[in-house]
Every structure is written in structure tokens, then in C-alpha cells.
Amino acid sequence: MANSYFHERFTPASPDGLSPATPAGGSASKGASALSSRITSVLSASYADLAIRDALETLDARQVRNTAETRRQLRLDVQREVIQCNGEVVKDFGEVAEQLTRIGAAITSLNKYCADMRSHIKAANSETAPVREESTSLMAQKKQVETKQQILDAFKSHFIITEDEITTLTSTAEPVNEEFFHTLTRVKKIHYDCQVLLGTEDQRLGLEVLEQSSKQLNAAYQKLYRWIQREFKTLDLENPQINAAVRRSLRVLAERPTLFQSCLDSFAEAREHILSDSFHAALTGSASDSSNIATKPIEFHAHDPLRYVGDMLAWAHSATVSEREALEVLFVSEGDEIKRSIQAGLESEPWLRTESDDEVFDGKKALNQLVSRDLIGVARLLRQRTEQVIQSHDDATLAYKIANLIGFYKNTFARLIGADSDVLEVFSALEASAMRQFRGNMRDHVAAVQGEVTVAPADLSPPDFLGEALEMLKALAKSYDTSNATADDSGDGFQSVLAEALDPFLNGCENLYRGLQQPDNDIFAINCLTAAQSSLSSYSFVSGRVSEMDDTVSEHIAKLVEYQHHYFTYTSGLNSLLEALSLVSDSSESIKNIPTLDAFKPEVLIATSQQLDEFLPSALLDAAENIKQLRNRRMVQDITEEAAGQFCEDFELVESRILAADDLLIHDDAEDGEEPAPSLRDLFPRTSGEIRVLLS
Structure with a gap:
């Protein structure tokens, strides 16, 4: 392929310079065919082939020149390089083979050592097997003993309390402190957990522990009950530290609903006496305990009966607010804890529950009831003093003001201590008594006035x-x-x-x-x-x-407008015309007969017209004079103007009838060719427009 790309031939030119010289005969034809096929091969080669592209890149990297010598050595150089690369690969694989040989020798040695160790271990196991079995048995026995000891210690620590704790819980010589409540909580848990012991096959232990814990709990609640009774006798509601201790004690004692209610009853009785003494001291300045009164007694400075009653009610309201705030800290600030405690007590003593107990405990309601019971003595004394004031005065206004004042405080107390409080019955009775006095005084006054x-x-x-x-x-x-x-x-x-x-x-x-x-x-x-x-x-x-x-x-x-209207019609003389026209209908025949009526005869109609003219100038003043004794001057004017308006409407009716009659009479006289008689308009010349102007 390289030859086909880089092979070049030198072809001499022809003598004429137009074409290369061609050998004679078949040689020339053969050479031309080879050259043509070579050129065709080169032109048909695909330069997008990857092999050709790699070959060209390799040639470019070598930076060779296209010479005959280079073309001859290129194949040899490439083959030499390939042989060198193959030799290096063979050398590297030889080194790998040596390493694998050494690794195989090491593995063989390790296998030998492992076999020796297994044989030694097997011999050791066979020698120590009896010792190991004995030690396993001893360890199991030790574990059983330790488990039994732990169970015994756990039982003693959970179900048994010490003598010191029993003394703290039941002895009245010991104070009710944090240690007492901690011990009580622990005994209650013991009592509850006895259910687990009762569920076992042998229930003797559970029954003994349950009986012992029940005795301890009863003694603890009795101690707590007596302690709260003593604290209530000297309780300072303004001391928050004492309130915290008593509040916690009440929450715990609520688990015994009977003892809890007994404490509330004794507390309400004590507070009733205290508040009654305080109210008596505020009234008179002398108290049963001979305490100093900082303020001036109500009876000494409240000389006005209304103020006297108001001061007493204000004192009662102030005392109620203070009492409620103090007791709210005891019974409501703990949320639903007292309710949960009473619920737990009723579950443990179900015979105390009644069918009417829809709700176990409502803190707000219980607080209102307790405050109401505390105020019974104050309410009783307040009722006596207020009734004395009501009965000793004959002023109806004073009695009603006292009734309203009592009603105001009754609504205030209803929002403060509830609408079903017994104290409100006292206020209702006082209010009714004041209203009875008011009605009696008013009736006496009315009877005296009626005869005068x-x-x-x-x-x-x-x-x-x-x-x-x-x-x-x-x-x-x-x-x-x-x-x-x-x-x-x-x-x-x-x-x-x-x-x-x-x-x-x-x-x-x-x-x-x-x-x-x-x-x-x-x-x-x-x-x-x-x-x-x-x-x-x-x-x-x-x-x-x-x-x-x-x-x-x-x-x-x-009625006054009607009276004034009659005055206008009768005084002006228009009444006779209106009475005559009341018999006239809207038919033409009836209207034609108007001149024949007595009131519309010439001499009578002229007299009526003169009477009207004399009336009109001072009509409004004269009419207003009739009702001048009305104290509302505006009303006098309005009544007179309304009556004048009705009079104008009556005049318009008369005028319309007169004009209609004249039209019919003139038309009939024209048809008969007779001389027309004097018209009603000429005899009664006033118009409705003039009347409205004169009466405006």
C-alpha cells in the first residue's frame, strides 16, 4: 500500500514534447496499462479508512521524506520495531512467571504449617474436654445463684420499706415534708405492684405485702389529714410558701375523698368565722380577737343610708375577691391533679360513688362552692343590716337605689362565684325587700297626691x-x-x-x-x-x-288639627257651602242644580264671601290663639298650618264646583239664546291661590 502511495516513476517525454515516449510494440502498451491501473487504484482509494489514517499519522510522526531510499527502508524499520516490542513483552512475562513460582512455594509451606496446627489443636481438645465441661456447669450454677440474689434484692428494695421510712410515714411526731411524700409515693407503688404478686401461683406473699402496705397507707393518710386540719386553723392565705405545702397535701389527700371532703368542711367553717369577725370589725371597729382596725369603721363614717349599704357590699365584694384568689391557688392552680386524685380514690373505693356523680371534680365549681360557704356568715350579717336600713326609711327613691345597688352587686357576685351560689339568694331576697319597700312607699305617695x-x-x-x-x-x-x-x-x-x-x-x-x-x-x-x-x-x-x-x-x-279645621270652616262661613255640596254628585244634572241650593243663592253667597274676606287677614293668628296654651310653640304652628292646609283643600273643592256649575249654565244659556244670569264666580270671587297666599 505504501508503494502505491509513494511510488513514483520517471517517464521521459516524447521528442515532440506532447506525450511521453512509448516503447515500440507490446512493451509500450503494457506499460500504459500498468500506469492506468495504478492511477485508478490511487483515485479509488478511500481516505476515510481508519487503517489508512493511522498509517498516515505514523508517517507524519516519523517525519520521513518521500525518497526512493526511504520507501525501501520503511517496511524494514517498521518490522524491526514490531519485533523489539514483542521481545520486551516476552521478557516481562518471564518475570511474572518467576514471581508466580515463588508464591506457589510459599502457599505450599503455609498448608504444611496449618496441617501441623490442626493436629496439635485436636490433641489439646481431647485433653481439656473434661475440665471445660466442669467449668461450664459451675458457671451455670453461679449464674443461677446470682439471679436469685438479684431477685431477692430487687424484691426487698421494691416491696419492703425500712423502719425509718415507716416512722416517717406513720408517726405524728415526724413532720410532713418531702421525705414523707417520697415515702408515701413509694408505698402507693408497692400497693399497686402487689397485683403482680397476686397473679402468681403462690399468692401468700402478695397478700401479706398488700395487707401491710394498706395499713401503712391508711396510717399515712390519717397523719396527713390531721396535719392539714392543724394547718387550716392557722393558715395564712397570703403566705405562698405555706400555700404550696398545703396545696400539695390537699392534692395527695384527694385520693381519699372522704377525708378530703371533711377537710373542706372544717376549712369552710373556720373561714366563715374568720370572715364574719372581720366584717363585724369593719362595721363596728371591734373584733372578737381584739385586733387593731386600721380603717375607720363603716358605721361611723357612712351616715348616708345608700353609702352605708354600698360600703358593706363593697367590703363583701373585696373580701370575696381576696378569698377566691387565695383559694384558687389552693384548688385550681394545680390543674386537673386534684380531679385525677379523686378519680383514683373513687376507683379504689367504688362504694363512695353515687349515681348522681356525673362529674368527679370540677375545680372551678368546687372553688365557687367553697367561697360561697365561707361567705354565709358575712351574707347573714349583711342581710340584717341592709333590711334595717330599708325598713327604717320611707323614701321610695332611696329604696329603689338600694335595690339597684344590690342588683348590681348580685350580678357581680354571679360572675365571681357562679349563678347557683347560695349567697345570691341573700342578694335576691334583699333586692326583693327593697323593691317591696319602694312599691309600698310609692303607693302611699300616690294615695296622698290623689286626694289633693x-x-x-x-x-x-x-x-x-x-x-x-x-x-x-x-x-x-x-x-x-x-x-x-x-x-x-x-x-x-x-x-x-x-x-x-x-x-x-x-x-x-x-x-x-x-x-x-x-x-x-x-x-x-x-x-x-x-x-x-x-x-x-x-x-x-x-x-x-x-x-x-x-x-x-x-x-x-x-284632634286639635280637626278642631282647628272646624274653626277655619265655621268662622270663614265655608262650612255652609261644604254642607250644601255634600249632596251634589259628579253628574252634570246635579252640578247644574248648585245655583238653586240655599247656600248658593246670590244674597247668601255674597254674605258668605264677605264673611270670608273678614276672616282671612287674621285667620292664622286667631286660630293659633285657640291652642296657645300648648307649651311646644312649634307644635302650635304645625297644627295650625296643617288645619289651614285642609281648609285650602276644602276651598279648592268649593271653587271647582262653582266653576263647573258656571260653565254648564253659560253653555245652556248660549244654546237657548237667553241673557246669561250673574255667575257664581262673580258672586264668590276669591280664588284658591289667594287663599293659600293669605294662609301661608
């Missing part, structure tokens, strides 16, 4: 008894508005007050109203109702009653 006034004032203003009643009602409404009774904007609670403090006086005004003539009776009624409205309009809880008064005032205003 029998005639309405000459100026038709609200009578003095109504003014006094409205001033009292303002004070009552203000008291109600500032109390918690207005939490419900419907004002249902104030309706009974209105029935006692307003309705009797309005009924008295109504009796006076019946003795008056119109329009004085309606004017008097409006003056009384508007005075009541002005007194109540600023309070939203009586909006319903104010609305009812608005309706009643509107009815009286309508």
Missing part, C-alpha cells in the same frame, strides 16, 4: 304632682341606667318602676283630662305627655314607652 288635686291648672300646664313624679322618675332612671340591670337594653326591669312611679300620676292627669272641654283637654294631655317624654327620652331602655307616648300625642294632635 282635683282640677287641672288654669294654664293647662302639667300639674305639680306630675312634675315631682317626673323628677323622681329621672332619679330612678339614672339609678337604673348606672346599674348592671341595663345589660339588657330591652328595659324589662324598668317597666315595673314605670308602673309604680309614672302610670299612677299619668292616670291622675287622665282624670283631670276628662273634666276639661275641647280643645283644653287635648292641650292638657299633650303638655303632660311631652313633659314625661322629655324626662325619659335620654334613656334607651324606656324607648318603648316613649314610642307609646308619641302615638298618644299624635292622636291628641289629630
Whole structure:
């Protein structure tokens, strides 16, 4: 292949220089054929062949020149290089063979050594087999002994307590401290774990341990119960450290519900006496324990009855808040721990559970009940003093203010200690007593007033008894508005007050109203109702009653408008025309007969027109004079203007009938060729436009 690429021939040119010289005959033809095939071979070769590409790269790396000598030596050089490479490979494989030989010798030696060791080991095993069997037996026995010892130690450490621990747990001479609670917890665990011992075949050990632990637990709870009883007698609710110890003790004692409830009962009794003494000292300045009173006694500085009752209620509220906060630390701050303890106690003593126990323990509810029991003595003394104040005064306003004050504190206490507290019954009774006193005083006052006034004032203003009643009602409404009774904007609670403090006086005004003539009776009624409205309009809880008064005032205003309208029609003379036209229908025949009516005869119609002209200039002033005793000047104007408007409408009706009659009469006279008679318009010249201008 190399020859085909690099082989070159020298061909002499022909003598004429056009083509190479060709040997004569067949030689020349043969040479030309060989050259042609060579050229064809070169031109048909594929230069994309990898072998050709590698050959060309090799030639390029050698940097050879295309000469005849190079072409002759190239094949030999390449073959020589190949032979040298093969020799180096053979040499390297020879070295590898030597290494493999040495490795084989080493492996043979190792196999020999292993065989010797196996023989020695087999001989050793046969000699030590009896010793190993004996040692294995001894190790198994040792392990069994150690296991039994561990079980015994574990049983003693878990199910048996020391004498010192028994003394700490049961002896009343020992304090109730952290060690006591730790020992108690351990004994409770022992008592619980005895179930495991009872599950074995031999239950004797479990029964003995269970009986012993039960005795120890009972003695421990009795000791804890007596200790809590002593602590409650001298308990300082303001000391947080003591509270922490007592709180923990109560949580533990709750596992015995009977003892726990007994502690609560004795504690409530002690706190009731303490609070009662404190309240008595706050009232009088003297206490059973002769303690110094830092503040001035309530009875010495509260001379006003309302303030006296308010100070007593404020003291009770303050004491309740303090008592609740202190007891909340004892019974509620621990979350559900007391509940879980009582649940555990009821499970261990199921005979204590009753069918009505839907809930085991509610901390909030129990706290409210305990605070209520603590306040029973205070509530009893408060009721006595408050009833004395209520019964000793005849002022209805004072009685109602006291009732509202008690109602305010009743709602406050309901939010503080619950709506089902027994203390609230005391407040309800006091509130009812004050309201009874209020109603009794009001009825006595109404009875006294009814016999004094029998005639309405000459100026038709609200009578003095109504003014006094409205001033009292303002004070009552203000008291109600500032109390918690207005939490419900419907004002249902104030309706009974209105029935006692307003309705009797309005009924008295109504009796006076019946003795008056119109329009004085309606004017008097409006003056009384508007005075009541002005007194109540600023309070939203009586909006319903104010609305009812608005309706009643509107009815009286309508009567006054009607009265003024009659005044306009009768004084102006228009009434006779309206009465005559009331018999006229809308038919043409009926309208034609209008001039024949007595009221529309010329001389009568002219007189009516003159009367109207005399009335109009001062009509509004004269009409307003009729109702000038209305205290609301704006209402006087509105009533008069509304009546004037109705009068203008009546005049428009009369005018329309007159014009219609004139049109029909003129048309008939024209058809008959007769001289037309004087028209009604000429006899009654006023127009509705003029009337509206004069009455505007």
C-alpha cells in the first residue's frame, strides 16, 4: 500500500514534447496499462479508512521524506520495531512467571504449617474436654445463684420499706415534708405492684405485702389529714410558701375523698368565722380577737343610708375577691391533679360513688362552692343590716337605689362565684325587700297626691304632682341606667318602676283630662305627655314607652288639627257651602242644580264671601290663639298650618264646583239664546291661590 502511495516513476517525454515516449510494440502498451491501473487504484482509494489514517499519522510522526531510499527502508524499520516490542513483552512475562513460582512455594509451606496446627489443636481438645465441661456447669450454677440474689434484692428494695421510712410515714411526731411524700409515693407503688404478686401461683406473699402496705397507707393518710386540719386553723392565705405545702397535701389527700371532703368542711367553717369577725370589725371597729382596725369603721363614717349599704357590699365584694384568689391557688392552680386524685380514690373505693356523680371534680365549681360557704356568715350579717336600713326609711327613691345597688352587686357576685351560689339568694331576697319597700312607699305617695288635686291648672300646664313624679322618675332612671340591670337594653326591669312611679300620676292627669272641654283637654294631655317624654327620652331602655307616648300625642294632635279645621270652616262661613255640596254628585244634572241650593243663592253667597274676606287677614293668628296654651310653640304652628292646609283643600273643592256649575249654565244659556244670569264666580270671587297666599 505504501508503494502505491509513494511510488513514483520517471517517464521521459516524447521528442515532440506532447506525450511521453512509448516503447515500440507490446512493451509500450503494457506499460500504459500498468500506469492506468495504478492511477485508478490511487483515485479509488478511500481516505476515510481508519487503517489508512493511522498509517498516515505514523508517517507524519516519523517525519520521513518521500525518497526512493526511504520507501525501501520503511517496511524494514517498521518490522524491526514490531519485533523489539514483542521481545520486551516476552521478557516481562518471564518475570511474572518467576514471581508466580515463588508464591506457589510459599502457599505450599503455609498448608504444611496449618496441617501441623490442626493436629496439635485436636490433641489439646481431647485433653481439656473434661475440665471445660466442669467449668461450664459451675458457671451455670453461679449464674443461677446470682439471679436469685438479684431477685431477692430487687424484691426487698421494691416491696419492703425500712423502719425509718415507716416512722416517717406513720408517726405524728415526724413532720410532713418531702421525705414523707417520697415515702408515701413509694408505698402507693408497692400497693399497686402487689397485683403482680397476686397473679402468681403462690399468692401468700402478695397478700401479706398488700395487707401491710394498706395499713401503712391508711396510717399515712390519717397523719396527713390531721396535719392539714392543724394547718387550716392557722393558715395564712397570703403566705405562698405555706400555700404550696398545703396545696400539695390537699392534692395527695384527694385520693381519699372522704377525708378530703371533711377537710373542706372544717376549712369552710373556720373561714366563715374568720370572715364574719372581720366584717363585724369593719362595721363596728371591734373584733372578737381584739385586733387593731386600721380603717375607720363603716358605721361611723357612712351616715348616708345608700353609702352605708354600698360600703358593706363593697367590703363583701373585696373580701370575696381576696378569698377566691387565695383559694384558687389552693384548688385550681394545680390543674386537673386534684380531679385525677379523686378519680383514683373513687376507683379504689367504688362504694363512695353515687349515681348522681356525673362529674368527679370540677375545680372551678368546687372553688365557687367553697367561697360561697365561707361567705354565709358575712351574707347573714349583711342581710340584717341592709333590711334595717330599708325598713327604717320611707323614701321610695332611696329604696329603689338600694335595690339597684344590690342588683348590681348580685350580678357581680354571679360572675365571681357562679349563678347557683347560695349567697345570691341573700342578694335576691334583699333586692326583693327593697323593691317591696319602694312599691309600698310609692303607693302611699300616690294615695296622698290623689286626694289633693282635683282640677287641672288654669294654664293647662302639667300639674305639680306630675312634675315631682317626673323628677323622681329621672332619679330612678339614672339609678337604673348606672346599674348592671341595663345589660339588657330591652328595659324589662324598668317597666315595673314605670308602673309604680309614672302610670299612677299619668292616670291622675287622665282624670283631670276628662273634666276639661275641647280643645283644653287635648292641650292638657299633650303638655303632660311631652313633659314625661322629655324626662325619659335620654334613656334607651324606656324607648318603648316613649314610642307609646308619641302615638298618644299624635292622636291628641289629630284632634286639635280637626278642631282647628272646624274653626277655619265655621268662622270663614265655608262650612255652609261644604254642607250644601255634600249632596251634589259628579253628574252634570246635579252640578247644574248648585245655583238653586240655599247656600248658593246670590244674597247668601255674597254674605258668605264677605264673611270670608273678614276672616282671612287674621285667620292664622286667631286660630293659633285657640291652642296657645300648648307649651311646644312649634307644635302650635304645625297644627295650625296643617288645619289651614285642609281648609285650602276644602276651598279648592268649593271653587271647582262653582266653576263647573258656571260653565254648564253659560253653555245652556248660549244654546237657548237667553241673557246669561250673574255667575257664581262673580258672586264668590276669591280664588284658591289667594287663599293659600293669605294662609301661608
